[in-house]
Each structure stands twice: as structure tokens, then as C-alpha cells.
Amino acid sequence: MADLNWLSIQEAxxxxxxxxxxxxxxxQACLDRIDAxxxxxxxxxxxxxxxxxxxAAVADRMLGAGEGGPLTxxxxxxxxxxxxxxxxxxxxxxxxxxxxxxYNATAVERLMGQGAVMLGKGNMDEFAxxxxxxxxxxxxxxxxxxxxxxxxxxxxxxxxxxxxxxxIYALGSDTGGSVRQPAALCGVVGLKPTYGLVSRYGLIAFxxxxxxxxxxxxxxxxxxxxxxAIAGHDPRDAxxxxxxxxxxxxxxxxxIKGMRLGVPEEYFVDGMDxxxxxxxxxxxxxxxxxxxxxxxxxxxxxxxALACYYIIAPSECSANLARYDGVKYxxxxxxxxxxxxxxxxxxxxxxxxxxxxxxxxxxxxxSSGYYDAYYLKxxxxxxxxxQDFDRVFQDVDALVTPTSPVTxxxxxxxxxxxxxxxxxxxxxxxxxxxxLPGLSVPCGFSDGLPVGMQFIGPHFSEETLxxxxxxxxxxxxxxSARPEI
Amino acid sequence: xxxxxSQVEHIASLARIGLTEEEIEMFGEQLSQILEQFEVLNxxxxxxxxxxxxxxxxxxxxxxDLAEDSLDSEDVLKNAPRREGEFFRVNAVLxx
Numbered sequence: 233m234a235d236l237n238w239l240s241i242q243e244a245x246x247x248x249x250x251x252x253x254x255x256x257x258x259x260q261a262c263l264d265r266i267d268a269x270x271x272x273x274x275x276x277x278x279x280x281x282x283x284x285x286x287x288a289a290v291a292d293r294m295l296g297a298g299e300g301g302p303l304t305x306x307x308x309x310x311x312x313x314x315x316x317x318x319x320x321x322x323x324x325x326x327x328x329x330x331x332x333x334x335y336n337a338t339a340v341e342r343l344m345g346q347g348a349v350m351l352g353k354g355n356m357d358e359f360a361x362x363x364x365x366x367x368x369x370x371x372x373x374x375x376x377x378x379x380x381x382x383x384x385x386x387x388x389x390x391x392x393x394x395x396x397x398x399x400i401y402a403l404g405s406d407t408g409g410s411v412r413q414p415a416a417l418c419g420v421v422g423l424k425p426t427y428g429l430v431s432r433y434g435l436i437a438f439x440x441x442x443x444x445x446x447x448x449x450x451x452x453x454x455x456x457x458x459x460x461a462i463a464g465h466d467p468r469d470a471x472x473x474x475x476x477x478x479x480x481x482x483x484x485x486x487x488i489k490g491m492r493l494g495v496p497e498e499y500f501v502d503g504m505d506x507x508x509x510x511x512x513x514x515x516x517x518x519x520x521x522x523x524x525x526x527x528x529x530x531x532x533x534x535x536x537a538l539a540c541y542y543i544i545a546p547s548e549c550s551a552n553l554a555r556y557d558g559v560k561y562x563x564x565x566x567x568x569x570x571x572x573x574x575x576x577x578x579x580x581x582x583x584x585x586x587x588x589x590x591x592x593x594x595x596x597x598x599s600s601g602y603y604d605a606y607y608l609k610x611x612x613x614x615x616x617x618x619q620d621f622d623r624v625f626q627d628v629d630a631l632v633t634p635t636s637p638v639t640x641x642x643x644x645x646x647x648x649x650x651x652x653x654x655x656x657x658x659x660x661x662x663x664x665x666x667x668l669p670g671l672s673v674p675c676g677f678s679d680g681l682p683v684g685m686q687f688i689g690p691h692f693s694e695e696t697l698x699x700x701x702x703x704x705x706x707x708x709x710x711x712s713a714r715p716e717i
Numbered sequence: 718x719x720x721x722x723s724q725v726e727h728i729a730s731l732a733r734i735g736l737t738e739e740e741i742e743m744f745g746e747q748l749s750q751i752l753e754q755f756e757v758l759n760x761x762x763x764x765x766x767x768x769x770x771x772x773x774x775x776x777x778x779x780x781x782d783l784a785e786d787s788l789d790s791e792d793v794l795k796n797a798p799r800r801e802g803e804f805f806r807v808n809a810v811l812x813x
Contacts, residue, residue: 564798667772
């Protein structure tokens, strides 16, 4: 039973339903792998091996009775920003170090309803704010391709666990690139669905108009299977959209002849890693070879996206994180009888530096006298960015870009300079601003480090993105590469 | 334009976050650098542009006014830092 932990969801499902393997065996293989590499990768904040094995036993009974679906009995890691009933959900923050949710997020409930097996909770940047996982209050996560380097962020644990063969797939969340960028840096597939496709109920809020839960997998098919499970309207999230259920695997395997793909020059930024540029350019040629019609397009508002995002996201964050006042849940400073002092100390000690920075930034942008110049201006810029995408999508079916201008960087390399860290998300955050779907797929290596290519499409074009990415994946070998750890 | 120390203190008080001396200095510098990045937006003519609060395009969602079970009060209080019976215990809010 060697290497069961490296199976795809699709392969695992085939072997589980034919009873070649049991979910308990599959789960044990993942736990053994975790035992072997987790001291180096550290992708988990909480491990739940006993729960996983008992869920696996339940899944085996379901499978034995001919019940369940593609995810039944397949082990998953859940990012620690997504609420799991009875299992600590910390957001990698001291503020929620002892917080144990009393209900599941809808996405988790849907996985569990299918008989999924949860291995544990994934490390992340605190409250999903960061691009390297270095903002976790608890520990670093290391990139399986080079343990001296970051896995990306904020869903660094999700990407690292899948890349290291610890989990078969993972759920992350993406507010400005937090699923796609770590997927790119760890050489796995990551999908950020259209805003409103996946319920945010139980996803601890960072920036409510931008946040979306998305899957990370070792193949495009696995992301499609996970999306099938978590997508769909939820009355508990007023922003979730009513749509006919879609089978996102249905178009996988179809060719992309005649697919109109646009390459926006603005996403190949100055200072981009030259190996990454070369890999993405070669990938674009491969897509052309597969019959896609590729043309250059221009999105002139791209240069405003970073400023727009870093006003809107911190503004929403400052409002959302106002709830951490030490009263209802979370860390609470107790050594005073003064209400305001207790609140200030609670937030001083509970939040790490990046969270404090963003709460301060957002508070400033929303404060009297600055609201029009910052927040309102950014919201107007947001309209122009959205319109820019609408315009190019009249001529192309999807866009092809680098996912990140850089490959995995050294731990500590960028922690001293917030602006440098923010610049890493330059290719991913316009997608959240416009509420679009985006998918990152491995497209090669630069100096031994994975490079990701991003597909961006109009609202609810997940099928197009998955189909295009699958055609590319099938024509290349990148997704089957494994790190040596 | 760099933020003045008094501005940093004002923002922190609005956000109800206590800061140490070093943090006031550090955040002052870093926030100023970030705000500098925002100046690029001034190039953009946004006059007459409708602001976007939400890219989903949804209108206000209504539901039927039906009574449903909510969380059990024991569950609600499970993560409370301090409780007294069925209540969250807090410091005095009103001054004498």
C-alpha cells in the first residue's frame, strides 16, 4: 500500500469504491506521511488523527453500502480560518488561540455530509493577512520544494500540505490571492471561485466583499471535484448566489481549439523573476499549440489595483475585526476594571503586527476627513477595474497571466517591508476586486522552484478555466512533479 | 506626507488598539510608506463613476420572516472569557 497519500481524489475514489483500499488505509497513509515530514513542513496548526480515523471508518461503512460521493473517505486539510465544530479554529492568531466553534462552516458541512475525512487545520497568515505564512502567530510553514523558503500565503498550510503529500486536497480562502499564490509557489493547483459561488458562512471574515473559499489540489480534476461539493446557494450567506448546480468536471477533457485567450501585458511586471516569465511564456505557446487563439490584451487599470485593494481590504478588515473586544469570545485582557483599557489591551496583545497594521490602515481610510479621499476613491477605482475586465471579456474567453511575479522567496526575506510583501499579490488581487474566478496551475520551474500560471475568466466561468487548465495540464508533466523531502 | 505621531495615536484610539512607543514609531513610518503607494489613485479620473461596494452585483436579499431555532445559549456562552449565569460578564460600562 505504498504511496496512497499521493493519490488524486479521482484515483482514491476509484480504489475506494472498488474496495481495493479502505478509507482507513488511505487516511493512515496520510497520517504516516504527516508523521514523516510534518516536523519539517509544519503545514498544520491542529492535527485531528483520531477524528480522522473514526471519520474514515464511517466513510468505509458508507462506501460499503454503496453510498457517498467522490470525496467520501478522502482526507482533507481545512484552513484554520474556516470554522470546524468542536475543533479549534484560531485564524493563526493569539486572539482566537482557544476558540472552539460550535458549528461548522457551510463548506465544511457539505464535505462532511459526503463523508470527508478531516486531517486537521491548516496554517496561514494571521486572519489571512499575508503572502508567506510568516504572519502566523504560532509557527512558520516551509515550502516542500525548499525548506528555507516560504510556501506563500495566506493559505500556505493548504498548499504545502497538498504539495508534500500530507493531504489529498485542502480548502483555503482567497481574499487577494491567498489560494492561488501559495498554490503557485508550492507547485499545486488552486482555485478562487467567483464571488458568491461558495458560501462564506463560517468563514471567519477578513474582507467580506473579497473573501471566498477555494480548493487546493494536485490536479485540476481534484479542484473541480472539491468545487462540486462546496459550491451552491446557502440561505445563511446573503451574498451567496442562486444558480443551477453545475458539474464542474463535465467539460474536463474537452479540447480548447478556438478558445480565445488574452495575455495582458500589464501582468508581466517590471522586476518579475525571469525564469517565471519564461515558464509562463512557454506555457502560453503550449496553449496556442493546443489550438487556443492567443492575443495580447491591455488592462490599463491594473496599475491601480494594488492601491485600490489595500484601501478596500483593510477598511473592511478594520470593521470586521472590531468584534474582537474580549467580551464574547477570544483572548480577553482581564487585569483591569476599565472597559476601554481592557479592550485596548485585548487588541494590543491579541493581534500580531500585520493585523494591527491593516486595522490601523483601514481605520484611517474610513475616518472622518479621509473617507472620500481613500475609501470612496478606491470604490470608484474598483468600478473602473471591473469595467476594464468586462471590456476585454467581450473579446476573449479567459485571460492567461503569471500567478505571482516571484517564485518562493527565502524565509525572512520580505518581512521587514510591508510594501514589498504587498506587491507580490499584484497579479491576483485584481481578480478579487472584480469578484472573478481565478485558477493557478503549475507551468514549470525557475531555479528548481515551481511557477504558476493563472487563468482569469468572467463571473461564473469556472468551467472554462478548469477545462483550459486541464487541457494544459494533460499536455505537460508539471503537475506530476513531487518535491524531495 | 508622513503621518504625524499624533495622527498615529488618534488612529490607534479610534481602532481601540494599545501601542507601545516603538510601535507608534514603526507604524507611523510604515503607514506613511503605504499611504504613499495610494497616491497613484490620484491619476485616475473617477468623477461621475459609481462606487462599487460589492462585485457580485446582488441586490438586497430578503427572506421570509420565519422563526427558526438559533444557537443554544450554552453554546453561545461556551467561548465566553467571563460569564455569570446566562450572561457575558463585562466591566462596568456606565460611569458613576
